[in-house]
Amino acid sequence: MMRCMMNTLATPATVPPTLTVYGIPNCDTVKKARLWLAAQGVDYVFFDFKKMGVPADKLPGWLTALGWDKLVNRKGTTWRKLDIATQAGVVDADAASALILAHPSVVKRPVVVWADGQISVGFDPVSFAARLP
Secondary structure (H helix, E strand, O other), X not given: OEEEOXXXXXXXXXXXXXXXXXXXXXXXXXXXXHHHHHHOOOOEEEEEHHHHOOOOOOHHHHHHHHOHHHHEOOOOHHHHHOOHHHHHXXXXXXXXXXXXXXXXXXXXXOEEEOOOOOEEEOOOHHHHHHHOO
């Protein structure tokens, strides 16, 4: 897990970031979200799926909060590379969970856990701005 302290103003070192961004560093949408957060001076922790995989302990909460159909990116390269039988087998949260744990890149990104515990997926500057204090 990488800690990104983007606020260079007087932020005490003892104050932890208030949100966590989960994703893949070279994903264009993740890059946009991270740049936007940095521009707003928001401190966050970045969790790299490529290095650490999808956190199995967090996944059930994400699936409950977002729905498996919103969390699985069916437009991405990873999904398109899956065989037809694997794609057809993703019909519920259990199947989606197994797929996500086996193929972390199939998750729509970024997944953000906000300071209030709410979870979002994807990046939209207006939605992000509305979540900041």
